[in-house]
Amino acid sequence: xxxxxxxxxxxxxxxxxxRMLFVFGCWLFCLLLLLWRAVDLHLVQHEFLQRQGDLxxxxxxxxxxxxxxxxxxAGRPLAVSTPVTTLWANPREVLDATEKWSxxxxxxxxxxxxxxxxxxxxxxREFVYLARHLAPADAQKxxxxxxxxxxxxxxxxxxxxxxxxxSHLVGFTNIDGLGQEGMELSLESRLxxxxxxxxxxxxxxxxxxRDIELIKAARSGEDIALSIDLRLQYLAYxxxxxxxxxxxxxxxxxxxxxxxxxxxxxxxxxxxxxxxNRARIQVEHLRNRALTDVFEPGSTIKPLTVAAALESxxxxxxxxxDTSPGHLRIAGKTIRDAHDYGVVDLTTLxxxxxxxxxxxxxxxxxxxxxxxxxxxxxxxxxxSSGFPGESQGFLPFRARWHDLETATLSYGYGLSVTLTQxxxxxxxxxxxxxxxxxxxxxxxxxxxxxxxxxxxxxxARSLVSMMEAAVADTGTARRARVAGYRVAGKTGxxxxxxxxxxxxxxxxxxxAGVAPxxxxxxxxxxxxxxxxxxxxxxxxxxxxxxxxxxxxVLRTMRVSPVVTVDAAANTGEAPx
Amino acid sequence: xxxxxxxxxxxxxxxxxxxxxxxxxxxxxxxxxSRRLIAQLQTEQRSSVRLQSVWSQLQLEQGTWGSYSKxxxxxRAELHMHMPAAQEKVVVQP
Numbered sequence: 001x002x003x004x005x006x007x008x009x010x011x012x013x014x015x016x017x018x019r020m021l022f023v024f025g026c027w028l029f030c031l032l033l034l035l036w037r038a039v040d041l042h043l044v045q046h047e048f049l050q051r052q053g054d055l056x057x058x059x060x061x062x063x064x065x066x067x068x069x070x071x072x073x074a075g076r077p078l079a080v081s082t083p084v085t086t087l088w089a090n091p092r093e094v095l096d097a098t099e100k101w102s103x104x105x106x107x108x109x110x111x112x113x114x115x116x117x118x119x120x121x122x123x124x125r126e127f128v129y130l131a132r133h134l135a136p137a138d139a140q141k142x143x144x145x146x147x148x149x150x151x152x153x154x155x156x157x158x159x160x161x162x163x164x165x166x167s168h169l170v171g172f173t174n175i176d177g178l179g180q181e182g183m184e185l186s187l188e189s190r191l192x193x194x195x196x197x198x199x200x201x202x203x204x205x206x207x208x209x210r211d212i213e214l215i216k217a218a219r220s221g222e223d224i225a226l227s228i229d230l231r232l233q234y235l236a237y238x239x240x241x242x243x244x245x246x247x248x249x250x251x252x253x254x255x256x257x258x259x260x261x262x263x264x265x266x267x268x269x270x271x272x273x274x275x276x277n278r279a280r281i282q283v284e285h286l287r288n289r290a291l292t293d294v295f296e297p298g299s300t301i302k303p304l305t306v307a308a309a310l311e312s313x314x315x316x317x318x319x320x321x322d323t324s325p326g327h328l329r330i331a332g333k334t335i336r337d338a339h340d341y342g343v344v345d346l347t348t349l350x351x352x353x354x355x356x357x358x359x360x361x362x363x364x365x366x367x368x369x370x371x372x373x374x375x376x377x378x379x380x381x382x383x384s385s386g387f388p389g390e391s392q393g394f395l396p397f398r399a400r401w402h403d404l405e406t407a408t409l410s411y412g413y414g415l416s417v418t419l420t421q422x423x424x425x426x427x428x429x430x431x432x433x434x435x436x437x438x439x440x441x442x443x444x445x446x447x448x449x450x451x452x453x454x455x456x457x458x459x460a461r462s463l464v465s466m467m468e469a470a471v472a473d474t475g476t477a478r479r480a481r482v483a484g485y486r487v488a489g490k491t492g493x494x495x496x497x498x499x500x501x502x503x504x505x506x507x508x509x510x511x512a513g514v515a516p517x518x519x520x521x522x523x524x525x526x527x528x529x530x531x532x533x534x535x536x537x538x539x540x541x542x543x544x545x546x547x548x549x550x551x552x553v554l555r556t557m558r559v560s561p562v563v564t565v566d567a568a569a570n571t572g573e574a575p576x
Numbered sequence: 577x578x579x580x581x582x583x584x585x586x587x588x589x590x591x592x593x594x595x596x597x598x599x600x601x602x603x604x605x606x607x608x609x610s611r612r613l614i615a616q617l618q619t620e621q622r623s624s625v626r627l628q629s630v631w632s633q634l635q636l637e638q639g640t641w642g643s644y645s646k647x648x649x650x651x652r653a654e655l656h657m658h659m660p661a662a663q664e665k666v667v668v669q670p
Contacts, residue, residue: 064625064628066628066632069632069635076639077635077636077638077639080632080635080636080639081632082629082632082633082636083629083632136629159636161635161636161638161639161640161643162639162643163643165644165645207615207618208614208615208618209611209614209615210610210611210614211614230644231644234643234644234645235644238645483661483662483663484662484665560667561662561665561667
């Protein structure tokens with residue numbers, strides 16, 4: 001008791017510096033320990049810990065971007081990207097859960113039998129495609145069954161609702177969504193989408209709680225409106241297909257232009273292909289022949305020859321040419337007309353398509369004047385369409401011209417053009433002699449002052465009205481008439497060039513024309529390649545296609561009929 | 577005098593402590609709000625992606641059902657329509 005009391009007294013009264021030091025020492029040690037730990041965590045291990053923490057909480061999330069939609073001028077979709085779901089499986093996980101396979105028994109999209117076959121064959125792998133490019137709803141049917149080891153993957157697929165009607169112009173993309181042909185290729189940089197990504201912070205339950213940073217902004221592709229009108233495109237497609245099939249022709253093209261703006265309203269070719277199903281595609285069917293294939297334009301350039309002669313002041317509108325006896329001998333070759341037309345004026349020259357008269361005019365012209373004029377009309381020059389694979393065509397310029405070369409050039413041999421160039425030249429005539437750049441993209445406003453005057457307004461107008469004679473009863477293109485409207489145009493029948501020179505039984509049938517004559521605006525140019533049978537002339541093979549397409553164009557564009565129609569003149573059922 | 581100054585200081589301290597508490601609460605509230613808004617943004621973004629995909633599918637559907645070939649086929653075959661020939665047309669001048 002005394003001892004205890006004594007001890008207490010000691011505690012209460014005495015001071016033991018050793019104990020105090022000991023306690024302070026302990027505290028200091030603890031403090032240093034903590035400090036060291038803090039330094040260790042914050043400085044030494046900081047990076048490792050930060051990374052580990054980020055691995056648990058930071059995620060990179062994708063930002064979705066879409067390839068631009070291609071539409072026609074009224075916004076009707078021609079090429080649309082839509083998400084599709086690809087199902088893939090990890091065979092090991094699937095094989096571990098054999099008892100759950102029955103959940104997919106009789107599934108309409110992916111049956112349990114198919115699943116078993118697929119995963120067993122690739123049992124050693126960790127990734128196998130089950131079904132690619134499914135509609136998202138179909139994929140859900142499989143995923144909802146809940147078989148472990150099956151995962152979805154979102155991919156994008158490009159669909160072409162208008163299919164064959166627009167395939168040559170629009171083109172298509174490959175499985176990675178890159179443009180391969182047509183406008184999909186030439187507009188690739190504007191259509192292409194760049195998907196982005198961002199870093200986010202997530203909580204324990206995986207919910208995103210904060211955006212940390214934008215790693216790469218998503219950039220969706222631009223939506224682009226083409227100049228074509230799907231209504232006219234379909235009409236042109238149907239009529240061209242009908243004509244090519246009926247005539248057993250090997251190919252054909254048709255272009256509709258708006259002469260006031262230079263826009264292409266329709267551009268179709270045969271043979272075609274379905275861009276949505278390219279399994280058995282033939283490469284030659286992919287060509288947009290209206291822009292890539294060149295041919296000798298034949299008689300269809302006679303109006304341009306006459307325009308050159310008129311514009312250079314060589315002849316005037318009342319000029320007459322003696323074509324007797326219906327043929328002309330130049331340098332050992334004979335240029336022939338179908339008949340002896342006698343003395344003809346310019347209107348008859350165009351209506352009857354006289355080679356002799358055209359050659360005589362050309363021979364009176366200075367050499368190189370005609371090719372220079374044709375050059376200004378845009379022949380032998382790429383149009384400004386920017387279409388991949390477009391041909392430039394060919395115009396001859398020579399230091400010395402032989403008479404025969406001049407003569408044949410005047411009626412369309414010895415040069416080569418694309419159908420679009422030919423249509424653009426006629427559009428120049430229709431647009432009062434002012435040449436506008438051709439475009440495949442919609443122009444919001446008609447280009448002002450960008451046109452290049454090629455010939456005078458008076459010359460252009462008189463040429464268009466002269467060409468009306470070609471569809472008159474005595475002309476070569478009676479079947480180009482459009483009931484209710486005044487139209488004008490020019491036929492062409494060209495011998496096809498083959499490896500062994502001009503073939504004498506293979507032709508190109510051509511027609512190019514404008515309407516309505518009160519205010520010429522729409523240009524339709526048609527070429528039918530190698531029509532079989534006896535109706536191979538431009539006036540018989542190509543002119544009816546022009547007539548049907550132009551009738552539809554004028555009706556669709558709400559041009560009111562001006563000519564009273566009698567029953568006899570009616571050319572038959574117009575296209576819908 | 578000294579007493580009054582000390583009282584004012586205490587008051588000041590209490591006031592500052594109150595401000596600190598208030599600001600702490602405000603931080604909590606704003607963090608909560610920001611999380612809620614981000615969650616909402618996420619939902620909206622997801623629905624935007626979903627709607628975009630629905631829109632593209634509807635466009636395709638419309639393109640298929642409304643294609644001119646289909647309409648023409650239906651008009652001719654089922655409704656027995658035809659294009660009026662030129663002499664069947666009457667132009668009404670305004």
